[in-house]
Amino acid sequence: MNTDTAVDRLHSTPTNAGYGEAADALAEQYESVSFDEVHREVLHLFPSRPASVLDIGAGSGRDAAALAARGHRVVAVEPTAELRALARRIHGGQEIEWVDDALPGLAGLDGRRFDLILLTAVWMHLDERQRAAAMERLAGLLDVGGQVVLSLRHGPVPEGRRMFPVAAEETVALARRCGLEVVHLAEREDAHGRAGVRWTHVALRHAALAFRRAGEGDVTELVRLRDDAARRQLAGGIDQWKPGELGEDHFRARLRDGEVWIATMGPDGPVAGAWELWWDDPAAWGPQGPDAGYVHRLMTDRRVAPPGTGRLMLAEAERRIAASGRGLCRLDCLSGNARLREYYEGAGYTVVGEQPSKDGGLGGTYAVTLLEKRL
Template identity: 50%
Template structure:
């Protein structure tokens, strides 16, 4: 039997998702970690950028954003919805990020909002190595992990913050923040969906002589 792609179901629901995702602001969705976001202009990589809501918010804050979205049915209208020159849109996907891996760029912040739990165990192991290579010294990687019933047509796994943190440790990535909270949307609240917010960090380079 053919295995579902990690972004299964998103193309079919693209029009509805554009409406639902844009109903909540960047600040509402990411309130628990706003204090950990870079204050100075930085290089931001958003994996699974969806409608571009968050990419646009980062661009307004003065950051240079690479927005990766594998689903063309989301990516194309999102480019029109948020036409900011500070955002570069790329059609690519975890775990390999085949397009990005040929670049030399690294990033100060990597965002994975409701993305990581779409990868199976082997893909998560591969993907963590890719994230570690893309993270600049001192970078933060922010995960938002969904827990609860799997929507029809989707591919989703039960992924904990503890497992994700353990995968990061061999790459020298340290957990600096973790919390679990309820859902914002009424539909997800009724379904019993909860979320884990996990932030891992790559150490700064040690200056010579230190």
């Protein structure tokens, strides 16, 4: 019973417990070791050219300042007000954007992505549930080609601190479930020479997209992707798709009559997007010979998929069509959707006509622009 009470108390303790009271001593400790020494195992992974950097749990600002001095655009997240104040005073000469926030939420960073996400001595403050949510959040904040670099602390816990055991194996497994892969894993001693303390440094990046045919087990996820895309359209002022108008029966029919493809972040990672591939489309294109494939419902999960995922999925659809012996990829977009038309034109598609009254099978007609690309 006493053990359960102690565990409950630990989980209910703030992640930055003890840091405010000890801010002065901690800042002195952090600043006593150089940025280069602390990160010597992973320095080769940091961007060599100016990049966007997110330093989570920035503490005294040592790392944020060093990165800003190298020309990077740095956002420093630190939930302890006392440490933020000290950091601004110590490193006031560097241009750093300071944010009062903490994992796993980081709601203030919605819509932003970073080339490097740095977590130094942070991960052990999160419990198991928080670590799972935090890893998903990190994947969503990471830009194309970027890396997450984090350090895992092993050893005795200082009095009054909220820390949990964090194993490299668990961290790697969490990363893979969130579509991240390991690019570096190394251990080292404690830079401050504390007895029994050692560190594991882990660097992660987005796994390459993997593609597979969808099956019956994917229909619920396909409905979710389509509804989420419809909500984004409506939020952007595009009145074409509506949440709830295509259910599981629609996707079952497409699985039966055509092809539906799923993109995942790595072979075992989360779903990043999907699309339908048809072999004819008389509603938009009229009667045609077997010379083209038709892409419909190209959808991405913005929480998971990095920028550029839609273009990669489209390229995979084109490869599938070409492999079937057909020489054209065709698609359409709402005639008034100039942004989507530009997107397809940027991918090599050419406008070849208009269909003023396409019947989409949902009880009405609408005008679409027809585009095609020779493969």
